[in-house]
Each structure stands twice: as C-alpha cells, then as structure tokens.
Amino acid sequence: MTSIVKPRIAHPALPKNELGLTRRQYEGAMSTLCAGCGHDSVTAAIVEACWGLSLRPEQLAKLSGIGCSSKTTAYFVSGAHGFNAVHGRMPSIATGANAANRELCYVGVSGDGDSLSIGLGQLAHAIRRNVNMLYVIENNGVYGLTKGQFSASADVGTKSKRGEANTQPPVDPVLLALTLGATFVARSFSGDKRQLVPLLQAGMRHQGFALIDVLSPCVTFNDHEGSTKSYAFTREHYHAAVEADFIARAREIAVDYAEGESTVVTMHDGSRVRLRKLDPGYDPSDRVAAYDYIERKFADGEYVTGLIHVADGSASELHAANRTTATPLNRVPYERLSPGAAALGKLMARYR
Amino acid sequence: MPATQPAPDRLNDFVIKFANVNGTGSASANTLIMKAIFRSGVPVVGKNYFPSNIQGLPTWYEIRVSADGHQARGGRVDLMLAMNIETYARDVKEVAPGGFLMYDSTWPRSALLERHDITVLGIPLAKLCNENFDGVRNRVLMKNICYAGALAALVDIDLEIVRALVTEQYAKKPKLADANLKAIELGYRYAREYLPCPLPLRVRRLDRTAGHVLIDGNTAAALGCLYAGATVGAWYPITPSTSLMDAFRGFCERYRVDPATGERNFVVLQAEDELAAIGMVVGASWNGARAFTPTSGPGISLMNEFVGLAYYAEVPCVIFDVQRVGPSTGMPTRTQQCDLLLCAYASHGDTRHVLLFPADPGECFTLAVAAFDLAERLQTPVFVLSDLDIGMNDWMVPELAWDDAYRPDRGKVLSAAEVEQLEKFQRYVDRDGDGIPYRTLPGTSPKAAYFTRGSGHNQSGAYTEDSAEYQQVVDRLTRKFATAATLVPKPVLEGPGNRPVGILSLGSCDGPIREALGELARRGYALDYLRVRGFPFGAEVEAFLAGHERVLVIEQNRDAQLKSLLTLETAVPKHKLHSILHYDGLPLTAQFVTDAVVAALGAGGRRAAAAV
Ligand SMILES: Cc1ncc(C[n+]2csc(CCOP(=O)(O)OP(=O)(O)O)c2C)c(N)n1
Ligand code: SF4
Ligand SMILES: [Mg+2]
Numbered sequence: 001m002t003s004i005v006k007p008r009i010a011h012p013a014l015p016k017n018e019l020g021l022t023r024r025q026y027e028g029a030m031s032t033l034c035a036g037c038g039h040d041s042v043t044a045a046i047v048e049a050c051w052g053l054s055l056r057p058e059q060l061a062k063l064s065g066i067g068c069s070s071k072t073t074a075y076f077v078s079g080a081h082g083f084n085a086v087h088g089r090m091p092s093i094a095t096g097a098n099a100a101n102r103e104l105c106y107v108g109v110s111g112d113g114d115s116l117s118i119g120l121g122q123l124a125h126a127i128r129r130n131v132n133m134l135y136v137i138e139n140n141g142v143y144g145l146t147k148g149q150f151s152a153s154a155d156v157g158t159k160s161k162r163g164e165a166n167t168q169p170p171v172d173p174v175l176l177a178l179t180l181g182a183t184f185v186a187r188s189f190s191g192d193k194r195q196l197v198p199l200l201q202a203g204m205r206h207q208g209f210a211l212i213d214v215l216s217p218c219v220t221f222n223d224h225e226g227s228t229k230s231y232a233f234t235r236e237h238y239h240a241a242v243e244a245d246f247i248a249r250a251r252e253i254a255v256d257y258a259e260g261e262s263t264v265v266t267m268h269d270g271s272r273v274r275l276r277k278l279d280p281g282y283d284p285s286d287r288v289a290a291y292d293y294i295e296r297k298f299a300d301g302e303y304v305t306g307l308i309h310v311a312d313g314s315a316s317e318l319h320a321a322n323r324t325t326a327t328p329l330n331r332v333p334y335e336r337l338s339p340g341a342a343a344l345g346k347l348m349a350r351y352r
Numbered sequence: 353m354p355a356t357q358p359a360p361d362r363l364n365d366f367v368i369k370f371a372n373v374n375g376t377g378s379a380s381a382n383t384l385i386m387k388a389i390f391r392s393g394v395p396v397v398g399k400n401y402f403p404s405n406i407q408g409l410p411t412w413y414e415i416r417v418s419a420d421g422h423q424a425r426g427g428r429v430d431l432m433l434a435m436n437i438e439t440y441a442r443d444v445k446e447v448a449p450g451g452f453l454m455y456d457s458t459w460p461r462s463a464l465l466e467r468h469d470i471t472v473l474g475i476p477l478a479k480l481c482n483e484n485f486d487g488v489r490n491r492v493l494m495k496n497i498c499y500a501g502a503l504a505a506l507v508d509i510d511l512e513i514v515r516a517l518v519t520e521q522y523a524k525k526p527k528l529a530d531a532n533l534k535a536i537e538l539g540y541r542y543a544r545e546y547l548p549c550p551l552p553l554r555v556r557r558l559d560r561t562a563g564h565v566l567i568d569g570n571t572a573a574a575l576g577c578l579y580a581g582a583t584v585g586a587w588y589p590i591t592p593s594t595s596l597m598d599a600f601r602g603f604c605e606r607y608r609v610d611p612a613t614g615e616r617n618f619v620v621l622q623a624e625d626e627l628a629a630i631g632m633v634v635g636a637s638w639n640g641a642r643a644f645t646p647t648s649g650p651g652i653s654l655m656n657e658f659v660g661l662a663y664y665a666e667v668p669c670v671i672f673d674v675q676r677v678g679p680s681t682g683m684p685t686r687t688q689q690c691d692l693l694l695c696a697y698a699s700h701g702d703t704r705h706v707l708l709f710p711a712d713p714g715e716c717f718t719l720a721v722a723a724f725d726l727a728e729r730l731q732t733p734v735f736v737l738s739d740l741d742i743g744m745n746d747w748m749v750p751e752l753a754w755d756d757a758y759r760p761d762r763g764k765v766l767s768a769a770e771v772e773q774l775e776k777f778q779r780y781v782d783r784d785g786d787g788i789p790y791r792t793l794p795g796t797s798p799k800a801a802y803f804t805r806g807s808g809h810n811q812s813g814a815y816t817e818d819s820a821e822y823q824q825v826v827d828r829l830t831r832k833f834a835t836a837a838t839l840v841p842k843p844v845l846e847g848p849g850n851r852p853v854g855i856l857s858l859g860s861c862d863g864p865i866r867e868a869l870g871e872l873a874r875r876g877y878a879l880d881y882l883r884v885r886g887f888p889f890g891a892e893v894e895a896f897l898a899g900h901e902r903v904l905v906i907e908q909n910r911d912a913q914l915k916s917l918l919t920l921e922t923a924v925p926k927h928k929l930h931s932i933l934h935y936d937g938l939p940l941t942a943q944f945v946t947d948a949v950v951a952a953l954g955a956g957g958r959r960a961a962a963a964v
Contacts, residue, residue, distance in 0.1 A: 029814075029815075057798045057801070058794070058795055058796060058797050058798050058800070058801060059795065061639070061794045061795075063635075073803075074803055074815070078798075078801065079797075079798025079799075079801050080794070080798075080801055081792075081793075081794035081795075081796075081800075081801050081802065081803075081804070082801075082802075082803040082804065082805075083635070083638060083803075083804040083805075084803065084804065084805040084806065084807065085631070085634075085661065085806070086631075086657050086658060086661050086806060089627060089628070089631045089657075089658065091628075091631075092623065092627070092628040092629075092630075092631025092632050092634075092635065093631050093632075093634060093635035093638070094635060095621065095628075095631075095632050095635060096584060096586065096621075096631060096632035096633060096634060096635025096636035096637075096638075096639070096643060097635035097636060097638060097639040097794070098635075099584045099619040099621060099632065099635075099636050099641070099643075100583070100584055100635070100636040100637075100639035100640060100641030100643065101639050101640065101641070101794065101795060103795070104639075104794055104795050121624055121625070121628075122624070122627075122628055122631070124624075125623075125624040125628065129621075318619075319619075322616060322619055323614055323615055323616050324615065324616055324617075324618075324619055325610065325615040325616060325617050326615070329583040329584065329617065329618070329619065329641050330583070330639055330640035330641040330793065331640075332583065332617050334581045334759060334760055336617060337578075337581040337583065337608070337617060338578075338579055338581060338754075338756075338758075339578065339579070339603075339607040340754070340756055341753065341754040341755065341756045343607065344575070344579070344752060344753065344754045345751075345753075347575075348565050348751045348752065351565035351566050351567045351571075352387075352390070352391065352561075352564075352565055352566070
C-alpha cells in the first residue's frame with residue numbers, strides 16, 4: 001500500500017486566510033487511522049489552527065516519533081517538511097532542528113507511549129532546555145499501533161479491553177511539565193475543537209516550550225466501558241478551568257469581560273490570548289497553584305483542561321539562553337564561521 | 353655510584369617516564385618538560401596512561417625523546433621519575449638496564465631499591481618544598497615543578513627555555529609564575545650540586561621541530577569542526593572523547609562570538625544521553641546545519657537506532673568515535689581500535705557506513721573537514737574513527753594549516769528556484785546515476801516539502817509497503833555506497849608496491865609500523881605498506897590486496913576487525929591475510945610490530961619479502 005494523496009480540488013467559494021490560502025491547502029495525505037480515532041480530530045484542529053494563523057506552509061516543520069499519533073504529521077500541511085523519527089526520540093530531532101534554524105515554527109506530535117514511556121527522558125529534557133516548539137501529546141492511555149498495551153499514562157484502575165485493571169500510577173504530562181518549569185502547559189480533548197484550536201494557536205505563538213496534552217481516544221483499543229480514556233469518560237470528567245481565545249496580532253478584542261473574569265496574555269509576536277477563568281479562584285500564571293489545583297481536582301475525580309499555566313518563556317528559551325545570533329545558523333555564511341588561515345597560524349603558537 | 357653506563361648514543365633518544373598520583377597536578381610539570389625539549393628543536397611525543405578516576409590512583413606519563421621523530425610509544429624506560437609510593441616497586445622494575453631512577457629522598461626507601469643495574473638518584477623534594485613554600489596543596493604542586501627543574505639539569509635542558517615557558521604560561525598570574533620559577537630553580541640547583549649532571553641521556557639542541565606543533569587529536573578534530581563550519585555540536589560526556597567538545601566550545605567562544613553584540617554563531621548541546629546527542633545531530637543536519645557528535649564505543653552502541661534512520665532517510669551526520677578498550681565499559685582510559693565493525697555496520701537491517709581513519713592529530717584536523725564534506729555530499733552518516741592514543745596524547749605533527757579558498761561541499765541541496773523548475777520534487781530519485789538523490793531543506797517552499805521517514809518509502813519519499821518500490825530505494829543506496837568508495841580519502845602507500853609481502857593497517861598503527869619498517873629493512877625484510885584512510889575500500893585497496901602474495905594486517909583489537917572488513921568487502925581470498933593483533937590497551941610499539949612481522953615471515957620470509 002502506498003500513501004494516499006487527496007485530490008485537491010479548489011472550490012472558489014472556500015474561505016481564504018490572509019495569505020489567500022484555503023483550509024484545503026493546509027491538509028496533508030489521507031489519514032490511514034481507524035475511523036473515529038481521536039487523532040484525526042486533532043489533525044483537523046491543527047489544520048484549522050495553521051490556516052487561522054495564516055502560517056506560510058513552508059514555515060512549519062512537523063516532527064513526530066512512532067505510533068498511530070506520530071503518523072499524523074503526514075496528514076496535515078503537506079507543504080511543510082516533516083520528520084517521522086524513531087520511537088520516543090522526536091524531542092532530540094526537534095532540539096537539533098531548532099538549533100539549526102530558530103525561525104521556523106516547530107510542531108511535534110507524539111503519543112503517550114512515545115512521550116511518556118520510551119521517550120520520557122527526551123521529553124523531560126526538551127522541556128528543561130525550553131526548546132521553542134509546540135509539543136502535542138495525543139493521549140489515549142494505550143499503545144495503539146502495537147494493539148492496545150497500557151502506556152505510562154494509563155490511570156490506576158482503568159481497564160484494558162480484555163478486562164485487566166492497570167495498577168501502576170500514571171505519568172501525567174501536565175504535572176511533569178509544571179514540575180520542570182514549562183511556561184505553557186495545557187490540556188484538552190480531541191472532541192473539543194472550540195477549546196483545542198485556540199490552544200494550538202497560542203502554543204505555536206508561545207516563545208518557548210509549549211505542551212498540550214490532548215485526550216484523544218483510541219476507538220479500537222481503549223474506548224470501552226471501564227476505560228478512563230474513552231470518549232464517554234472524557235466527556236463526563238474533563239472540565240475546563242480556563243478558556244482561551246486566541247487573538248491574532250492585528251485583530252481587536254471584540255467582547256469585554258468584567259474585571260477579574262478575564263486576563264489577556266500578549267504573546268511574543270504581539271498576538272494575544274484572552275483567558276476566561278471558569279473557576280474564579282484559579283490563577284494560571286501561578287505554577288505552584290496550578291499544580292495544586294490539578295491534584296485537588298483529580299482527587300475529586302475531575303481532570304482539569306484549558307490553558308493551565310502560562311508565563312513568559314522567552315528569557316530561558318534555548319537560543320535566548322545561548323545568545324545565538326538572530327540569523328538561523330543554517331544560513332550564517334561560511335565566511336563568518338571560519339576564523340581563516342591567519343588565525344590558525346596565530347593559534348598554532350599555543351602548541352609550541 | 354652508577355653501575356652500568358647506558359650506551360653513549362642515548363643523546364636525543366631516550367624515554368622519561370613519570371609515575372605520579374592522579375589529581376596532584378603533575379600534568380603541568382610533565383608537559384613543561386616535554387615542551388622544553390620540543391623547543392630545544394628535538395622531536396618528542398607524550399603518552400599519558402591514566403586511570404578512570406579523579407584523585408588518588410596511579411597515573412603515568414611518558415615522554416619519548418626521538419631525534420628521528422618517531423611518534424610511537426618507546427616501549428622502554430630510560431629514566432623513571434618515581435613519585436608514587438604505591439607503584440614504586442613496579443616502577444623500579446620497569447627501568448631498562450643501565451637506566452636511571454629518581455625518587456623523593458625525603459623519606460628513606462632502602463628496602464625497595466634493589467636493582468644494581470640502574471642508577472638511583474635521590475632528591476628530597478618534599479623537604480625542599482616544605483622549607484620554601486606554604487600551604488599543603490601548594491607544596492604538593494610545587495614538588496612537581498621542583499622535579500621538573502631537577503630533570504632539566506639531569507638531561508641538560510636549557511634552563512632559559514624552561515623559564516620562558518613558565519613565564520608564558522602564567523603571564524596573567526605573576527605570583528604563580530614567581531612560585532613556579534622558584535621551584536624550578538630549587539630543583540635545578542639541587543641536582544647540579546648533588547647529582548651527576550648531566551646524565552648520558554641528554555638533550556642536545558637540534559633544529560627538527562620547526563614548523564611543527566605538539567597537539568592532541570581531539571583538539572585538532574575540534575579545529576577541523578570549527579573550520580569546516582560546524583554550527584551545532586551535541587554530545588554526552590565520555591572519555592576519551594570529551595575533550596573534543598571541550599575544545600570545540602573553547603574555540604567557538606574565541607572565534608564565533610560577535611565582540612560587539614556577544615551573539616554566538618554556534619550551539620553546543622549537552623544531551624541527556626547519546627541517543628539524544630545523535631538525534632540532535634540528525635535534526636540539525638536535516639535542517640541544513642553542519643552538526644556533529646563526539647563519543648566513544650558505548651555511545652555508538654546507544655546511537656545505533658538513529659544511525660540506521662539517518663542511513664535510510666539519507667540525513668548527513670558526522671560522528672567522532674574516539675575508541676577506547678571494550679567490550680562493555682571496558683578500560684575507559686586505555687586505547688584500542690575495537691569499533692571498526694560496530695561502526696561499519698551500525699544499526700539494524702542492511703546498513704553500511706562511511707568510515708574515516710585518521711593516523712595522527714594532523715589527520716584528525718583534515719579528516720574532520722573531509723567528514724562534513726562527505727556526509728553532505730553523500731547524505732549519510734560518516735564516522736571518524738580516532739582512538740584514545742591519538743585523541744588524548746600530544747603528538748608532534750606539522751603545524752595545522754588552512755586554505756582560505758576552502759568552501760564547504762554542501763552536496764545536492766535544491767533551492768526554491770531550482771525546485772520551481774521541476775515538474776515535481778522527488779526526494780529519493782537518482783537523477784545523476786551516482787546513487788545520490790537531491791534534498792531540500794525545511795523552510796524552502798511548499799513544492800520542496802517532503803516527509804522524512806525511517807519507514808518504507810518510495811522514490812518520492814511517500815510511505816510504501818510495496819516490495820518493488822522499497823527495493824528500488826535500497827538498491828540505490830548500494831549504488832551510493834559504491835560512489836562513496838570513490839570519494840573517501842585514498843590510502844597511503846609506502847614502498848614500491850610490487851614487493852611480494854605487504855603490510856596493511858590503519859589509524860594509530862602508522863607510527864609504530866613506519867618505525868618498524870626501518871628496523872625490518874635493516875634486518876633484510878623489505879615490505880610494502882598500505883595505510884587505509886577510508887571505508888568503503890576503494891580500487892587502490894583492491895589492487896594492493898591483489899598485487900601481494902601475502903598481506904599482514906596489523907590492528908589494535910582482539911578479533912581482527914579490519915581483516916574481517918577486508919574479507920567481507922573486497923575480493924581478497926582469506927588465506928592471503930595474516931593478522932598481527934595488539935590489544936592490551938597500551939599504544940602499539942615498533943618493537944611489537946618488528947617481532948610479529950619476523951615471527952610471521954620467519955627466516956625464509958626474509959628472502960620472500962625482499963625478493964623483488
Ligand atoms: C524501538 C522501538 N520499540 C518498539 C516499537 C514498537 N512501537 C511502535 S508504536 C509503539 C507504541 C506507540 O504508542 P503511542 O505513542 O501511545 O502511540 P499511539 O499508537 O497510541 O497513538 C510501539 C511500542 C518501535 N517502533 N520502536
Ligand atoms: S489503533 Fe487506536 S490510536 Fe491507532 S488509529 Fe486505531 S483508534 Fe487510533
Ligand atoms: Mg497512545
């Protein structure tokens with residue numbers, strides 16, 4: 001079987017973004033995932049987010065590991081370069097790629113097995129390095145591609161399709177990211193496009209590492225009764241603490257909310273995210289409080305969603321910390337990289 | 353006093369060995385002596401035998417003084433500086449008959465001084481330093497400098513040269529310079545007064561180091577990376593490769609920082625492990641930067657999965673393997689050439705890689721540059737296989753020189769305009785018949801975009817599980833590897849090439865082999881010698897193997913890995929090859945080579961080898 005190319009028939013009536021491109025021009029190859037797989041909805045949300053941002057397709061670099069989720073980078077923005085790396089190691093590819101060219105927009109898509117089992121180390125260290133990228137985990141609690149084994153995000157007590165209960169505590173990527181000092185941490189649900197799209201857009205515009213844990217049910221291996229990552233369970237137990245609207249740079253904020261109810265966070269490129277707190281006691285700028293809030297809600301059987309934590313990540317971002325030149329390293333002319341023959345001649349004195 | 357006098361011809365031809373305790377600051381004293389001899393115009397080489405430890409274990413440093421410029425380990429000790437009580441007994445034993453031993457006579461050590469065929473020289477170093485310096489740490493440090501002063505008197509090094517070196521080294525710390533000069537003076541004067549200076553082991557000024565430097569291979573390789581225009585380095589620390597990245601970072605801080613803005617033209621990433629280090633290199637190279645990672649055997653083991661991906665997805669990357677003794681953690685601070693097969697076939701599935709084999713620091717510099725050009729030209733991983741002996745020891749090599757006309761070979765990279773000319777961009781099509789496809793960099797244009805994947809892909813880069821499509825791609829990779837054989841650096845032939853017996857070797861075996869060839873010739877054995885510098889082997893290697901009745905393959909590992917590679921990758925019949933293997937962890941010596949060649953060829957072999 002070869003990959004399936006979608007026929008690209010441009011309908012004159014399709015809406016266009018600032019670049020004059022339609023949503024179709026942000027699509028990729030035809031998905032080969034199971035019908036109803038949560039991952040396909042995330043793909044659709046990414047297409048929507050990129051279109052809405054008027055991102056030039058070639059400005060995007062799509063990175064992934066291995067898994068059903070990691071396949072999805074082929075299913076959006078075919079005008080962007082993609083890299084389907086090895087299992088669990090996408091963060092290192094992203095780090096190297098970002099080091100080489102700081103100008104592109106890096107979007108990594110991974111799975112819970114890819115990121116929290118085999119790739120936990122690389123994920124943690126990419127967060128620590130504050131690599132400027134959006135990192136999406138399509139979290140279904142199982143290894144889809146290898147047919148349904150529990151992954152490291154499986155909740156205690158959740159049941160496999162064959163009825164066994166998981167006994168090991170899960171790794172929660174949101175808590176992990178908060179612990180490691182990530183400056184953009186969100187959780188969402190593949191079925192909630194209204195919540196997900198602005199989060200993706202804000203994450204792409206965030207300067208620094210942005211993590212979005214997206215509950216994305218596996219209809220084939222983990223959508224049964226007794227699973228805590230099924231569509232039904234997710235709809236019932238996942239609740240937003242904060243709602244986010246993404247406002248592109250040039251746009252006006254349309255509706256005003258009462259003081260205290262909404263906060264506006266300005267992103268690095270001048271775009272803004274307006275946060276509406278659904279729980280008045282919640283403060284997304286306070287990392288420690290956010291951590292505490294999630295834990296407390298979890299004890300009540302509730303999963304917090306929305307933009308859980310956001311702070312300025314620009315100072316500790318990889319290149320800012322390194323003081324890398326503004327020109328992407330892959331474009332610095334060779335003449336500026338070689339110290340030249342004379343300098344080498346001088347240096348040789350050290351070794352005499 | 354002295355028992356047997358050494359032969360008088362030990363002028364500019366002897367070995368000094370320093371037995372120290374690591375972590376006591378002996379390295380600077382030993383380097384000082386070596387540099388002073390070098391500045392006297394007399395060729396030297398330094399070999400460091402150090403433990404995998406930070407403080408308190410024995411460590412040895414060997415300086416070979418060789419008017420003829422031999423770079424191999426000497427294999428004998430003429431003058432031992434026995435500064436470590438723990439190893440004193442074995443250090444005494446190691447001195448060659450007629451040789452000398454100097455020790456700290458502050459404390460008596462009579463029971464151990466049992467050799468009558470060597471001259472024992474005592475100098476009360478601790479006492480001298482305790483009387484003249486304050487502070488425990490300072491006294492320990494100055495003891496080393498003090499013996500360097502005594503040594504200068506004993507082997508007749510011009511004190512002015514030593515003084516100049518100290519003054520240069522501490523140009524910015526005048527207090528330290530004064531203390532060091534005082535310690536030198538103390539040792540020098542004591543030796544002149546109480547010891548038989550100068551010894552028959554003497555340094556006499558020559559003019560044979562002009563145009564040369566004393567440099568280690570890791571520093572030279574780092575300079576190669578700098579001059580090749582590498583901008584991204586990723587690594588996880590491991591002996592004996594760590595100093596390569598330390599040096600690269602140091603050079604970058606000096607030459608790649610904008611003095612006005614402080615902005616840097618490089619990124620050095622200390623990865624969490626070697627899996628991440630190679631991933632970063634693959635990511636950066638995929639994105640068009642020149643990127644590299646230095647490591648050693650255990651690191652290569654961890655990198656295997658990514659190396660296979662880079663091979664199949666055709667992403668350039670440069671990997672330095674500064675080899676150390678294996679298997680497993682092995683002896684981390686000892687040398688070997690034991691990763692040849694590991695690197696040649698790294699990763700699962702049908703993979704074969706380009707390898708380069710520098711023989712000394714000079715080649716670490718030039719082959720580092722070649723590695724980047726080849727990696728980008730061939731769009732594949734390239735391994736530079738150095739070893740601990742080359743990487744961490746100071747060798748005397750011609751000054752590294754640079755041609756400002758050099759421009760990196762970025763290989764077949766299409767620009768947006770070039771892609772625009774095509775009907776369709778196809779990542780993995782062989783347009784030129786050399787097996788090398790065209791690539792594009794992220795950010796070029798939507799038409800230039802493709803999907804990089806390790807899973808089955810067809811010529812366009814699209815996912816496939818179709819047998820014919822898959823095979824088309826891997827068959828082209830075989831053709832690409834054949835192209836690589838024509839591009840890797842040519843082997844170096846020594847001798848007329850038509851002698852019946854030849855030696856074939858690589859890397860750091862070169863010095864000992866060249867030295868041995870002289871001795872063998874004197875004994876009537878005339879052999880050709882081919883040093884391979886790259887893998888896949890080219891036509892010259894095939895011709896050498898075909899043109900000799902017998903080929904002695906010399907290498908530093910137990911399992912004859914080079915010989916295995918030759919039998920696997922050339923047409924040579926196995927029975928033609930005879931292995932000479934050295935794998936005790938110490939650098940090869942000329943004596944070992946000579947003995948092994950003589951043993952292999954026997955007396956009849958002398959005629960066979962000579963008959964031309
Ligand atoms: C080194 C290695 N080990 C094992 C595998 C097999 N494997 C492929 S995908 C996968 C799990 C993927 O799980 P997840 O990341 O959660 O993705 P999902 O399929 O659930 O979206 C495994 C174990 C592999 N590809 N590579
Ligand atoms: S197996 Fe599960 S995760 Fe994989 S495509 Fe099917 S539904 Fe999606
Ligand atoms: Mg999963």
